[in-house]
Amino acid sequence: MTRTTYSPAVRLREVSKTYGAGAGQVTALDHVSFDFAPHRFTAVMGPSGSGKSSLLHCAAGLDRPTSGSVSIDGTDLGELDETALTKFRRERVGFVFQALNLLPTLTIEQNVTLPGDLAGRRRKHRAAEQLLARLGLGDRIGRRPDQLSGGQQQRVAIARALLADPAVIFADEPTGALDVRAAAKVMLLLRDSVSNSGQTVVLVTHDPVAAYADEVVFVADGTIVDTMDRPDAGRVAARLADLRPRAGVR
Numbered sequence: 205m206t207r208t209t210y211s212p213a214v215r216l217r218e219v220s221k222t223y224g225a226g227a228g229q230v231t232a233l234d235h236v237s238f239d240f241a242p243h244r245f246t247a248v249m250g251p252s253g254s255g256k257s258s259l260l261h262c263a264a265g266l267d268r269p270t271s272g273s274v275s276i277d278g279t280d281l282g283e284l285d286e287t288a289l290t291k292f293r294r295e296r297v298g299f300v301f302q303a304l305n306l307l308p309t310l311t312i313e314q315n316v317t318l319p320g321d322l323a324g325r326r327r328k329h330r331a332a333e334q335l336l337a338r339l340g341l342g343d344r345i346g347r348r349p350d351q352l353s354g355g356q357q358q359r360v361a362i363a364r365a366l367l368a369d370p371a372v373i374f375a376d377e378p379t380g381a382l383d384v385r386a387a388a389k390v391m392l393l394l395r396d397s398v399s400n401s402g403q404t405v406v407l408v409t410h411d412p413v414a415a416y417a418d419e420v421v422f423v424a425d426g427t428i429v430d431t432m433d434r435p436d437a438g439r440v441a442a443r444l445a446d447l448r449p450r451a452g453v454r
């Protein structure tokens with residue numbers, strides 16, 4: 205698949221998101237404009253309640269912004285009706301979330317190939333087998349998700365996302381439920397998909413993932429307040445400490 209290097213993988217323009225109405229209204233995103241570069245691993249970090257998940261959900265087309273525009277790989281999501289948006293997400297966007305959404309009654313291989321089957325693509329079973337083997341799950345393909353550890357299940361979710369060769373993979377706290385070693389394997393896999401396969405990854409996390417990301421985007425009070433290229437753990441921790449919400453602000 206040809207990917208241009210000069211246009212952003214995901215473009216947000218003046219994106220705002222409010223929940224509720226009247227006195228109870230919450231502004232989760234406040235006129236956010238940002239370009240997520242292709243073939244890069246971008247981590248989105250910030251204090252609890254700062255708007256990270258809202259940003260990810262709007263950027264991924266899982267939720268509509270209240271105002272502003274989002275485009276992925278040049279397609280303006282605002283121009284798509286719900287059916288077209290669902291099809292677009294299925295074909296062009298990968299998801300790796302903390303809640304795995306693996307189907308318990310299907311085998312590992314069936315879970316990985318299901319999105320392609322739903323999208324009517326030629327069945328990619330050989331490719332799925334090769335990918336699962338590369339991810340260290342070659343001997344598990346006939347098993348069901350509950351026969352795998354949490355870290356292995358998360359690697360299955362990554363395999364499922366990678367198999368579709370999406371324009372971008374969005375990950376929301378994918379390592380939140382894993383121990384340190386399993387989490388490191390998952391992060392390495394995502395890193396590897398960017399470095400070796402040219403994937404684009406946008407990841408929301410609280411974990412100290414600086415070592416894996418090309419760039420960290422810092423969110424506070426519904427806006428992007430800073431970015432850091434080639435981040436290191438110390439600088440990321442210091443920046444996050446600065447951003448902790450002040451008592452009574454939110």
Ligand SMILES: Nc1ncnc2c1ncn2[C@@H]1O[C@H](COP(=O)(O)OP(=O)(O)OP(=O)(O)O)[C@@H](O)[C@H]1O
Binds near residue numbers: 223224257
């Ligand atoms: N469905 C909703 N209805 C009302 N308010 C919401 C809803 N979802 C999020 N919010 C509010 O919007 C703000 C941003 O929430 P969001 O979940 O995007 O933050 P976050 O940075 O991802 O937080 P965390 O790190 O705790 O998951 C918060 O004040 C939150 O309470």
